[in-house]
Amino acid sequence: QVQLVESGGDSVQAGGSLRLSCAASTTTASNYCMGWFRQAPGKEREGVAAIYTGGGLTYYAASVRGRFTISQDNAKNVLSLQMNNLKPEDTALYYCAARRCWIRPSQPFDGYNYWGQGTQVTVSS
DSSP, rough: OOOOEEEOOOOETTOOEEEEEEEEOOOOSSEEEEEEEEEEEOOOOEEEEEEEETTTTTEEEEETBTTTEEETTTTTTEEEEEESSSOOOEEEEEEEEEEEEESSOSSTSSOOOEEEOOEEEEEEO
């Protein structure tokens, strides 16, 4: 079992930045896929960014590439999402998720079975 707790959500103006954090209850330094997902009202949940801790590979949705950066502090078991140049369409409930990845994932946003409770990000224009 992996318990995940997100923090860092807030309300900001367009063009601003936020950093989300996700603390894991166990070490996820290797052989895990860790991801950030979001769900806006009336929309399906979507993968935003993911990292394969076995090799440090990162993956991003096209809508956030170049603006968001995912990283993991293996010593602290904390996953982060640095979000820059935020846009109103980034408004959503952001979730941290985890799953075992024994090899590099072919579908980095699929198959997650551990989820946090979410943290709200609101971007105003």
